[in-house]
Amino acid sequence: MTVTGPDASGTRGPGRPRNDDIDAQILAATLELVDENETPTVTRIVERSGVSRAALYRRWPSITALVATAVDTGRGMPAPIPTDGDLREAVLGSFLEAEAGAEPAAYPEERFRRRISMAMADRELQKAYWDSHVSRRRVPIEDALRAGIERGVLRDDLDVEACFDLLAGVFYYQTVVRGATLAEADAYARCAAALDVAWRGMCAD
Amino acid sequence: MTVTGPDASGTRGPGRPRNDDIDAQILAATLELVDENETPTVTRIVERSGVSRAALYRRWPSITALVATAVDTGRGMPAPIPTDGDLREAVLGSFLEAEAGAEPAAYPEERFRRRISMAMADRELQKAYWDSHVSRRRVPIEDALRAGIERGVLRDDLDVEACFDLLAGVFYYQTVVRGATLAEADAYARCAAALDVAWRGMCAD
Numbered sequence: 001m002t003v004t005g006p007d008a009s010g011t012r013g014p015g016r017p018r019n020d021d022i023d024a025q026i027l028a029a030t031l032e033l034v035d036e037n038e039t040p041t042v043t044r045i046v047e048r049s050g051v052s053r054a055a056l057y058r059r060w061p062s063i064t065a066l067v068a069t070a071v072d073t074g075r076g077m078p079a080p081i082p083t084d085g086d087l088r089e090a091v092l093g094s095f096l097e098a099e100a101g102a103e104p105a106a107y108p109e110e111r112f113r114r115r116i117s118m119a120m121a122d123r124e125l126q127k128a129y130w131d132s133h134v135s136r137r138r139v140p141i142e143d144a145l146r147a148g149i150e151r152g153v154l155r156d157d158l159d160v161e162a163c164f165d166l167l168a169g170v171f172y173y174q175t176v177v178r179g180a181t182l183a184e185a186d187a188y189a190r191c192a193a194a195l196d197v198a199w200r201g202m203c204a205d
Numbered sequence: 206m207t208v209t210g211p212d213a214s215g216t217r218g219p220g221r222p223r224n225d226d227i228d229a230q231i232l233a234a235t236l237e238l239v240d241e242n243e244t245p246t247v248t249r250i251v252e253r254s255g256v257s258r259a260a261l262y263r264r265w266p267s268i269t270a271l272v273a274t275a276v277d278t279g280r281g282m283p284a285p286i287p288t289d290g291d292l293r294e295a296v297l298g299s300f301l302e303a304e305a306g307a308e309p310a311a312y313p314e315e316r317f318r319r320r321i322s323m324a325m326a327d328r329e330l331q332k333a334y335w336d337s338h339v340s341r342r343r344v345p346i347e348d349a350l351r352a353g354i355e356r357g358v359l360r361d362d363l364d365v366e367a368c369f370d371l372l373a374g375v376f377y378y379q380t381v382v383r384g385a386t387l388a389e390a391d392a393y394a395r396c397a398a399a400l401d402v403a404w405r406g407m408c409a410d
Contacts, residue, residue: 127384
């Protein structure tokens with residue numbers, strides 16, 4: 001399944017709300033249901049948003065694609081990683097900042113937990129979220145690792161995707177297995193220590 | 206909360222089923238509900254097992270403790286890691302074998318997914334499962350890493366817990382984020398490559 005965003009090309013009749021407003025209403029209603037721990041069904045989203053079922057389906061190929069986008073609300077693309085300075089600092093700092101969160105309120109821990117819970121119960125949703133959000137968010141760091149290999153800072157035999165999984169995995173372990181958050185000093189320290197080990201293993205001799 | 210196992214000291218009246226049988230019936234009924242994607246409530250467990258509510262509560266301090274033990278069915282303690290031979294092979298092999306699973310049927314992927322889904326929706330369950338099962342299962346590998354430090358194979362400044370989180374995290378990333386299983390060759394290869402990187406970063410110079 002290809003997950004597409006809202007169709008921005010729709011025409012606007014006189015007096016009809018802007019497409020952007022309709023998109024926002026649908027996404028907001030879906031996210032509210034998720035945050036309230038309700039299963040976001042089409043019927044509930046239609047009721048809560050006031051948008052018609054037909055309008056919803058014109059914009060979203062499936063409820064799965066809509067939910068995948070709604071649960072990503074508050075997460076952004078990481079900034080491009082500068083690759084001309086201290087690459088270690090730039091890459092590891094990007095992970096620690098993104099996860100410890102300068103603004104944790106933007107993506108509440110409960111939404112994260114709910115997202116994982118839903119994804120583990122629904123492979124389609126997990127796949128859609130991976131395709132439309134996670135895999136894209138990996139790009140800046142994977143690009144920075146490739147630049148590090150080219151610069152000779154990192155080993156040239158690295159599997160860049162595996163390295164990303166290794167760096168990100170330690171954060172998921174904290175939340176998914178330990179039930180800890182990065183706001184806790186010991187969890188943060190474990191992540192920082194683990195990233196240290198991983199980076200040393202990635203460095204060219 | 207301290208999670209305790211069934212009380213093995215109960216007396217056995219004439220004609221009463223053995224305590225072990227009652228324990229097994231309760232656990233089997235709970236696991237069936239989990240595997241059928243039903244919420245394992247006390248009422249449902251009592252109905253399905255034929256064991257009385259009082260007998261259930263005599264054995265388990267809480268439904269949470271019972272569910273934590275039931276969802277662990279099929280997972281065992283890893284064998285002690287030999288620390289006198291090739292430590293890298295022993296530790297990394299232990300991860301790859303445990304996760305790739307010589308006998309994946311013993312712990313079905315669906316049970317794993319359901320367990321994570323339930324734990325992310327229920328912090329008490331997550332904590333109970335961590336205390337009673339995950340944290341104990343880490344011991345053999347953490348001990349092997351400490352032995353490696355003593356032998357001078359591994360760096361003496363390692364945070365052993367952080368190293369375990371790093372090694373285990375890459376496996377969770379496959380299942381929880383990618384939705385992949387270790388039976389898939391590319392997921393297995395990513396884990397093996399990531400463990401390689403981590404181990405290199407753990408080695409003494």
